[in-house]
Amino acid sequence: MSTARAKRTPPPSGLIIVDKPAEWTSHDVVAKLRGIAGTRKVGHAGTLDPMATGVLVVGVEKATRLLGHLALTEKGYDATIRLGQTTNTDDAEGEIIATASAAHVAEEDVRKGVATLTGPITQIPPQVSAIKVNGERAYKRARAGEEVELKPRPVTVSGFEITAVRRHGDLVDVDASVSCSSGTYIRALARDLGAGLGVGGHLTALRRTRVGPYDLSAAHTLERLAAECVILPMADAVAAAFPRRDVTAEEASSVAHGGRLPALGLGGGPIGLFGPDGALVALVEERGQIARSLAVFVP
Structure with missing residues (x-):
């Protein structure tokens, strides 16, 4: 047996x-x-x-x-930003390293600050982040007490909407909904909003509401x-996330064996390729006049 x-x-x-x-x-x-x-x-x-x-x-x-x-x-978030306190991680998990009264900050000031952080912007990632610096994660070096120099990165904040402003003595909590490109740090938006208002700020709550x-x-x-x-x-996952292209059985077989197809002008990002039976064949991208495979899923 x-x-x-x-x-x-x-x-x-x-x-x-x-x-x-x-x-x-x-x-x-x-x-x-x-x-x-x-x-x-x-x-x-x-x-x-x-x-x-x-x-x-x-x-x-x-x-x-x-x-x-x-x-x-693109991703979407609901966030709460606390004005009047700065932390060493730019969020509530870190230690408070500076305080300043935000009682004088008017809602209109907050809205103006948010406007400067909307659209194509450059953003310095938080010290405590997973970005590699000389082969080592920034957060490891930062937690070892090292001051990490991170370069500004271009990101796009397509939406930054204030949904509530709540006051607690010298502190102001700002609730906001954010839509942004990949690589955007909401913690950094909180930090930069507080810095721009002269009172400091950090993220106290974050809920991601959408990925694509x-x-x-x-x-x-x-x-x-x-x-x-x-x-x-x-x-279903690919059809929801990417443009769709339906191909013949012959075209599907060609792609499965490493062949390329003529481009149809469907855009520069990934395109889902589907066979005549509706099965996912591959992800492709168009470069010039050619659509080449990014990943093939049929045997």
Whole structure:
């Protein structure tokens, strides 16, 4: 009698849209979902800090190859910024290193400050960030007491809307909804808003409401996923996130074997290629007159 274990059937390839709880790292969520989904092939797009909650896009099996492309899409956040206190991490997880009364700051001043941080801007990432400096993560060097010099980066804040202003003595809490490009630090927006107003500021709450087309309405808690692992199929995930191109069986076969197709002018980003049966064939990008493969998903 054989003692070999029966090989477990892998889960379908696709995305899991998670509503990340507070205090969990993005890696914690991936580790949990490896157990729930029953596979090691799990990854995430776009890290959320432990303090933050909300939409975390997780890829399972072949869908892990989509994650690098999804991480580059626009994101949405609900944030609370506290004016009158500066921290060494630009958020509530750090130590307060400076205080100044914000009682005199009028709502109109806040709105003017927000306006200067809207549109294409340059932003210096927080000292405590995952950016590599000389091969080492900035947060490791910062936590070792080193002053890390980070270069400004171009980002786009397409929307920065104030939803409430609440006063607590010398402190002012500003609730805001932000839409921004990949790589934008909401902590840095909080820091720069406070600095521009001359009172300092930091982020006290953050909830990601959207990653590309995936918003909170599609997100599931870990408790719900433990009861039922809801996986968005690959074809549906790609159709929601990228422009679609339908091809013939011959074209699908050509791409599957490394061939290229003529460009149709569908844009510079990834394009989902679908066969005549509706199955996802590949992600391609157009360069000049040619559409070349970024990732092929058919055998």
